[in-house]
Amino acid sequence: MVLEEAMTNLDIDKQVSYEVGMAVREAVANAIEHGNRSAPEKKVKVALDFLPGELVVRVRDEGDGFDPERVADPLAPVNLLRPSGRGILFMRKFMDEIDYTFGLDGGTEVILRKLLRGSNGLTDEEESR
Amino acid sequence: MKVDVRHREGVTILEPKGKITIGVGDIALRDAVVESLEAGSRNILLDLNQVSTIDSSGVGEMVSAYTTVTNRGGKLKLLNLPPKVVDILQITQLITVFEAFEEEDEAIASF
Numbered sequence: 438m439v440l441e442e443a444m445t446n447l448d449i450d451k452q453v454s455y456e457v458g459m460a461v462r463e464a465v466a467n468a469i470e471h472g473n474r475s476a477p478e479k480k481v482k483v484a485l486d487f488l489p490g491e492l493v494v495r496v497r498d499e500g501d502g503f504d505p506e507r508v509a510d511p512l513a514p515v516n517l518l519r520p521s522g523r524g525i526l527f528m529r530k531f532m533d534e535i536d537y538t539f540g541l542d543g544g545t546e547v548i549l550r551k552l553l554r555g556s557n558g559l560t561d562e563e564e565s566r
Numbered sequence: 567m568k569v570d571v572r573h574r575e576g577v578t579i580l581e582p583k584g585k586i587t588i589g590v591g592d593i594a595l596r597d598a599v600v601e602s603l604e605a606g607s608r609n610i611l612l613d614l615n616q617v618s619t620i621d622s623s624g625v626g627e628m629v630s631a632y633t634t635v636t637n638r639g640g641k642l643k644l645l646n647l648p649p650k651v652v653d654i655l656q657i658t659q660l661i662t663v664f665e666a667f668e669e670e671d672e673a674i675a676s677f
Contacts (some may be wrong), residue, residue, distance in 0.1 A: 463621065517630055517658075519629070520630045523658055527621070527657070
């Protein structure tokens, strides 16, 4: 996976790489399955921004958009044994922040942010103070 | 992903190796469980000691396997959960659903 290689090259902590990889895998899977409804002609674009102390990943589909608030809570007892519906839960657990934007001509972009901490436990921004 | 299959004292032990993730190990796991059921197995022990990563699709397959086996009057239990899998089962609160063991002898005796 390109993302994992990029993070390894940037000497990012293995646990952080694992968590980002988990979240991005879920975002891309959601974009293909629920966003583009598996239409082969529709694309999913993934953009990575390595910023000081922070990694931002944007995953954009070409679907009709959706309301994240309407996704059933996978932790509700009635949903616990459902075979699907845990992707957003994983994204929230493994990233520091998750946002959505919706294009005027359709398409959903999920924005995933992860703080990158150095070996001293501080982000670059905190370390420079 | 490869799934090793062995049998012990009436229990089918499935040992997936590698990732149980979308498009990779999820289907292999499903196939292994279905084949075990079709071969007459009702007691299935999923040994996850060599699973490196599991995503929501993999969790979904585990849940499907659990309900399918249970609906057919059988039992599906877990063995040797790596820390990352424990973490995933805690996040999804499925740790309360699955019966999990650290020792194979104890797991086999529980069926």
